[in-house]
Amino acid sequence: MSGGARERGFASEVVEADGSYEATARVVDPGRSEDDRVVEAALRPRRLAEFPGQPRVRDQLGLVLEAARRRGRPPDHVLLSGPPGLGKTTLAMIVAAELEKPLRLTSGPAIQHAGDLAAVLSSLDEGEVLFLDEIHRMSRSAEEMLYLAMEDFRVDVIVGKGPGATAIPLELPPFTVVGATTRSGLLPAPLRDRFGFTAHLDYYDVADLVQILHRSAGLLGVEADEDGIREIAGRSRGTPRIANRLLRRVRDWAQVHGEGHVDLAAAQVALALFDVDAVGLDxxxxxxxxxxxxxxxxxxxxxxxxxxxxxxxxxxxxxxxxxxxxxxxxxxxxxxxxxxxxxxxxxxxxxxxxxxxxxxxxxxxxxxxxxxxxxxxx
Missing domain, CATH: 1.10.10.10 (Winged helix-like DNA-binding domain superfamily/Winged helix DNA-binding domain)
Known part of the structure; x- marks a missing residue:
């Protein structure tokens, strides 16, 4: 990594000093601190049975994965759409865990040339899961290469330029693409049609968020009562990512100004401090x-x-x-x-x-x- 480069997020990309990305997908094995691991564990269930909310998506995806396991073949490609923070990345990780295969992650903005995608695809082993976040932001040339790779498990690598250029077909082992997008309408129809299973994640209701927050509080070691949890859930805009973030901020307030316990009063005062009103407006x-x-x-x-x-x-x-x-x-x-x-x-x-x-x-x-x-x- 260059001197000006830095890791971006928890996964696959390295941001250079000029703002560019390294497109190479990486097997998820981050060396984060223990606190980071605990926080992420609170946000990301590891198995489909632990995934709260989205019952229809959960049941449909479970059927697809179980059928693939029984056939002994990789499942169809999966497209997950919906607003940010609802669990698309978590579901991609769960797909890999349920199949007991490695997960490689990259994103649309990191793949701006067909060569970037060819490098990622050529490194995949049989049955691996490739997660493409913000897939609608891929370049057009990379999208066209992805069509062929998803359908025929083959890519054509162009060698040379001009009249002397030669296309060399490269066979790929069967793999599964999990694409995630917040704007499915921007996906071209040929790409969207190559996904065998498409799921749209909707906002969560308060009961599901309460369940998520109780689990997160347990993993974070936060003492919280039902009224405090329900107050946070009601201000979380139906989004687990927001709910977990607010839980950590209320925990911080309770540890600094309170008795370390998340109750209704602590939740109300802390959320008011962070400009989150009674209906979740910021x-x-x-x-x-x-x-x-x-x-x-x-x-x-x-x-x-x-x-x-x-x-x-x-x-x-x-x-x-x-x-x-x-x-x-x-x-x-x-x-x-x-x-x-x-x-x-x-x-x-x-x-x-x-x-x-x-x-x-x-x-x-x-x-x-x-x-x-x-x-x-x-």
Missing amino acids: RLDRAVLEALCRRFGGGPVGLSTLAVAVGEEADTVETVAEPYLVREGYIVRTPRGRAASPRAWTHLGITAPRSAPLQDLLPVDGDSDDTAPGRFGG
Whole structure:
């Protein structure tokens, strides 16, 4: 590793000083500290039977893996889609564990050339599981090579340039690709069709998050009562990653300012300190609602104008704050821009102005153009 390089995350990529990635996939054997291992253990169950929530996905994936084991062959390629933090990487690790095969990890941004992918594929052994995170961000040339590799277990390596270039076919042992994406609509149809099993992970309900938090608290050695756990679960936006992060922050507060025990009072005070309100909205969420309601009279307002008002990039507002606010009914995406719903006014404790009903802003046929400028431009 070069002097300016550093490890990125827990898995496969090395980030160089110039921000580039090394694409080589690696068998997961990280040398992390014991505390890191404990935290990750809390986040990542090792077997399908231990995976909480997502019962339909769990049952379907279990059937696919069991059938493959009985046939003695690698299972079909698996595509996992859904919002961040719901367990796509964990399920990829579980697939490898259930098959008792090594897992290699890399990501779409790390594979920007067909040669990068060829190097990864040529190093696979029979039955190995290759996890491609953010698979929709692969380069087009790498995607086209992956089509052939997934279907025929073969890649064509180009040797030379120009008229003298020669394609040398390279046979690959059977393997399983597990792809993960937060934006399945960006995957080209030919790539999506080569996955034999596709699963979409949805947000978790509070009961599942309570189960996850109890398990995490036990692995982290955190003393927590039911009321404290349920308070954290209710503010976790249906996402296990957020739930575990909030649990650690409440633990920190309890150890520094409390008695080391996570109860309802500790959870409420700690989450207030970290700007997580009673329904799970954070600083950015509330800033978006405040801008919509106080500055723009409830909208509609264009995305770029809204982003400038809260001091964030438009992509950040659209991908980080907006999905949860829309799902929970705080804002509405209309053909004329974003508009605040009655629930947003109520949550902020503000009386909504007398104006046109919200339904008048919605498209008649249900087909909205979210890129159209709002009443305030953008």
